[in-house]
Amino acid sequence: MDLRSQEWFGRTGKDGFIYRAWMKNQGLPHHLFEKKPVIGICNTWSELTPCNAHFRDLAEAVKRGVWEAGGFPLEFPVMSLGECQIKPTAMLFRNLASMDVEESIRGNSIDGVILMCGCDKTTPSLMMGACSVNIPTLVVSGGPMLAGRFQGRKIGTSDLWRFAEDFKTGKMSQAEFVAAEACMARSIGHCAPMGTASTMAAMVESLGLALPDNATIPAADSRRKVLAHMAGIRAVELVRENVRPSDILTRQAFENAIMVNAALGGSTNFIIHLMAIAGRIGVELSLDDFDRLSAKIPLLANVQPSGEHFVEDLFYAGGLPAVIRELKDFLHNDAMTINGRPIGDNCVEAQCFDRNVIATVEEPFKPESGIAVLRGNLCKNGAVLKPSAATPELMKHTGRAVVFENIDDYKARIDDPELDVDPSCVLVLKNVGPKGYPGMPEVGNMQLPAKVLAQGVHDMVRISDGRMSGTGYGTVVLHVSPESAIGGNLALVQNGDMITLDVEQRLLHLHVSDEELAQRLVKWQLPELGYDRGYVNMFIRHVTQAHEGADFDFLRGASGPVVKRDSH
Known part of the structure; x- marks a missing residue:
């Protein structure tokens, strides 16, 4: 077994002295540096990230497992993204956090890594960074709150x-x-519904990069610590077996994750994050894959926001393994997972204990699930909608556009009694895409105008180039690409234009001729975004569009574990 850490700790003379001596100020005995697998614990603990605030305690359970298996655990921090705290939006910093993770893993004496993730963006950012380096990796999620x-x-x-x-x-x-x-x-933990955080936890389990039950054990349940302990043991074994993310994250694994997400009614954010992860590990995915693979999967999980229960209840009903077992006729059951067993074998003994929470394929909770990918002149590169969270009567609808040029315009006018709007209208929000905001915030599920709410109406068709919270719901069209800030047709929509949404036909159409749109484009002006320095300026220049995962164009593909130079 060749250990990467021995490039640091196994040296003789001055170089070995330097790498070991300062580590020993923590009271570490010399034998730990002699060919023991070093497991890095990549921790997004932060009091500014409430969902992850229990990770100090959880990391101790991971360490116990690493020690038990004969490994050497070393915990390190990386940038943490608190969805409800960090401004202007956590998504702006997902790529930055992924760079922090990538460089921290590659630049340090680590043979394998356990990623400790919870809040929405911490899971994809850690996954993206780790996939770029591609050393043995395992994910431990923080778990949903009660x-x-x-x-x-x-x-x-x-x-x-x-x-x-x-x-x-x-x-x-x-x-x-x-x-x-x-x-x-x-209680401790991330959001209780099947929001983005739990969607991400389910994503890594269905991809095969986490142990069974990782997605649903509540954060406050002692079994979460047991899972963390077992993950520590397994991480040491992964190093000895030299199992890397690229061995697990095959095309079949990604297809499994898409189908499981459909059955769960997972967040639309799933698309952007899975696309970014696929780009790092080298698996080709397109929006059409999400539509094609989701279309045949009904909604099985009766969990908010598409249903009535919570992820805690999903665990008690059998957890993600029970859902996966229901999908056995659709999945690639021989796709290998991080515990050394195919995903089908992991779920063969799973049981459902509550059919009100986990339905069967034959009698699903709802026939519509997953992600609908829309095409049309308003979204030439695609847009997405979550059918399980939409109002059936609005899935085929034509209405008059009520346009907001940006989020400030929306906030200033949405509750104006003079706003010319009625329930049949289509709300259109521009300039909230990857470059336009910048960072693509979760403002797509716009609150309805006060005058419409007063009529007892609780849903309207809403369209934007932004995202929606995984806990949100409604007939909301998101991720319109190309975005308005780069001159996509969304930028050219005017008040009074008629728009047709037809989910069954996968159509989003602006009833304006190509000639008229061309004339409007000539008059359109590129918005002044106002960021001329620092990270945000780099973000605007290098972020890709939503249908490409909103990653940086220079981060696609792997960087590998080799450190190019050694100063010692």
Whole structure:
């Protein structure tokens, strides 16, 4: 077994002295540096990332497993992205965090790595960075929080959007709003519904890069620590077996992840992150793959925001292995996973204990699931919609456009009593794409105008080049590409234009002639984004479009584990 860490610790003379001596100030005995697999614990713990604030404790469970297996655990921090804290949007910094992870892994004396992920962007950023280096890797997610309790019922993050509507229309007082805050996030962990965080945890399990049950064990459950302990053991074994992400993350693994996401009603953010990961590991994916593979999978998980229960309930009902077993006739069951067994074998003994939470393929919770990829003159490179979270009556709809030029315009006018809008209209939000915001924020599920909410209406067709929170819902068209900030046709939509959405036909059409659009484009001006220095300037210059994963153009492909120069 050739250990990468021995390039540091196995040297003689001055170089070996330098690498070992300063490490020994932590009280580490010399024998640890003698051919023991070094397992890096890449930790996104931060008090500014509440979803990950329990990771210090969880990392200790990982270390116990590493020690037990004869490894040498070394924990290190990387940039952490708190979805509800960091401004202007966590997505702006996903690629930066991935670069931090990539360089931290490659530049240090690590033979294998355990990625500790929780909040939305921490999972894809760590995965992207680790895939670029491609040393033995395993993911440990932080787990969902327990469902909240408010006024006698369970609540979760998806209820925020309902509370916001009720507060806006006077059905909920400020005091009740504050009380709900304390009730919703009542334990450690990430969001309780099948939002982006749990979608990402399910993604890594269905890809095969995490142990079974990683996706659904609640953060507060002691079994989460047991899983972390077992992950520590397995990480040492992966180094000894020289199993790398490229051995696990095959085309078949990515197809499995897409189909499992469909059955779960996972977040639309799944597309952008999986595309970026595929680009790093060298697997070709397109938007059409998501549409094709999702189309045949019904919704099996009755979990918010597409259903009524929470990820905690999904675990009690059998967890992700039970869902995967229901999909056995669709999946690549021989795709290998990180525990050395095919994904089909991992789930052969899984059981469902509650059919109200996990349905069967023959009698699904909803026939529509997954991701619908739309095409048309309004989105030449595609747009996406989540059918399981949409209103059936709006899945085929033609309406008059009510246009907001940017997020500030939207906020200033959405509740204006003079706004010319009715429930049949189509809300259009421009300049919230990867370059336009910049960072592509989760503002796509725009709150409806107050005058429409007052009529008892709770959904309208909404279109933008931005994203939607994984906990959001509604008939919302997202990720329009090319985005408006680079002159995509979305930039040319005017108030009063008619737009047709036809999900069955996968169509998003602007009823304006090509000639008229060409004339509008001549008059269109590139927006002034106002960032002339630093990381954000680099982001704008190098970020790819949504249908390409919104990664940096210079980060596609692998960098490998070799350090080019050695200063010692």
